[in-house]
Amino acid sequence: MQLAEMYPVDLVYAHEAEAATGVPKAIIRKWASRGQIQRFQGDRRQYSGQGHEYKTMYALPEIRERAASYRPTPQRAPRAA
Numbered sequence: 001m002q003l004a005e006m007y008p009v010d011l012v013y014a015h016e017a018e019a020a021t022g023v024p025k026a027i028i029r030k031w032a033s034r035g036q037i038q039r040f041q042g043d044r045r046q047y048s049g050q051g052h053e054y055k056t057m058y059a060l061p062e063i064r065e066r067a068a069s070y071r072p073t074p075q076r077a078p079r080a081a
Helices: 014-021 025-033 060-067
Strands: 039-041 056-059
Touching: 014 025, 014 056, 014 060, 025 056, 025 060, 056 060
Parallel strands: none
Antiparallel strands: 039 056
8 A cells, every 4th residue: 555545544553453453552563563564653743641652653454454364363371380
């Protein structure tokens, strides 16, 4: 997806993408760090506290596309001693 194809409403923060798609924020950030989805600079006026959670925005259409094939892996229980 090219930036020119997106509208401002297509850019969301990780917590908004999580709410819209059900994909955890950690997975969204992992996809971005691996280059599977694009990151965009967030709006500096909306920083809260230290502002870490609002510095990066993601394209919701890209996340929805990847979320269609996303399957969470079950976590293993610790072994009994």
